[in-house]
Amino acid sequence: MARMATRQRVVISTIGAWLFGFLIFFPILWMGLASFKTELEAFAIPPSFLFFHWTTENYATVQERSDYLHHAMNSIIIAGGSTLIALLIAIPAAWSMAFSPTKRTKDVLLWMLSTKMMPPVGVLVPIYLIYKSFGLLDSRIGLVFILCLGNLPIVIWMLFTYFKEIPRDILEAARMDGATIGRELVYVLTPMAIPGLASTLLLNLILAWNEAFWTLNLSTSSAAPLTTFIASYSSPEGLFWAKLSAASTLAIAPILVLGWFSQKQLVRGLTFGAVK
Numbered sequence: 001m002a003r004m005a006t007r008q009r010v011v012i013s014t015i016g017a018w019l020f021g022f023l024i025f026f027p028i029l030w031m032g033l034a035s036f037k038t039e040l041e042a043f044a045i046p047p048s049f050l051f052f053h054w055t056t057e058n059y060a061t062v063q064e065r066s067d068y069l070h071h072a073m074n075s076i077i078i079a080g081g082s083t084l085i086a087l088l089i090a091i092p093a094a095w096s097m098a099f100s101p102t103k104r105t106k107d108v109l110l111w112m113l114s115t116k117m118m119p120p121v122g123v124l125v126p127i128y129l130i131y132k133s134f135g136l137l138d139s140r141i142g143l144v145f146i147l148c149l150g151n152l153p154i155v156i157w158m159l160f161t162y163f164k165e166i167p168r169d170i171l172e173a174a175r176m177d178g179a180t181i182g183r184e185l186v187y188v189l190t191p192m193a194i195p196g197l198a199s200t201l202l203l204n205l206i207l208a209w210n211e212a213f214w215t216l217n218l219s220t221s222s223a224a225p226l227t228t229f230i231a232s233y234s235s236p237e238g239l240f241w242a243k244l245s246a247a248s249t250l251a252i253a254p255i256l257v258l259g260w261f262s263q264k265q266l267v268r269g270l271t272f273g274a275v276k
Helices: 002-034 057-065 068-099 105-115 120-133 140-164 168-176 181-192 194-210 213-218 226-231 241-261 263-270
Strands: none
Touching: 002 241, 057 241, 068 105, 068 140, 068 181, 068 194, 068 226, 068 241, 105 140, 120 140, 120 213, 140 194, 140 213, 168 181, 181 194, 194 241, 213 226, 226 241, 241 263
């Protein structure tokens, strides 16, 4: 009886998990299907799920109207650059807070986290004026810098949590063997925290890829990433749902594929240290 009860609980939990996962994924699925519809079918009520006239005209129109590869390259450079720079800053910062804390360490961590609670629109005007003065508007460097600073508190917090799970004895043994701080970071700490580093990198990459507020306000054409590419299909004439769905599908496709192939590393990193 106990085995049957356990098996039933597993089956019910599995079905519930699949239903919950499908519920979360359904908007993406619906967007992908709408991208293959005509504009008339995209507005049709009741909507058709699978039985409609499939067409790739929307993707051809999107590519003719906008240079997808240009926007995709901007997204790769901006998201990748801001992530790498944030990691280079966050690794030594998290190391110092985890293994050489001071009385002010907790206050600094809370202060960094509090910066994420401030709405970005509150600092839009001064940042816009600063960028205008230094010629950083519509530039990849400017977007890399602002996205790096915006996500840096999250990166430091995540790495600090992972580093706290690493035994101090290992680092002390490395110091007794003559390892300098640089060698300790590169050859001892970093290899042990690879799951945490991988999950932090992936999460920061996704956040930077999906960032819309700063990219829409600080870029127009030259450095415009895929978020601006999507927003260009919202016009005063109205919303073209089929073409908007095609543009959105093209925009999320690279990060969706990356997340699919790296899901094991992401889950492993997010649960790093949770199970003793």
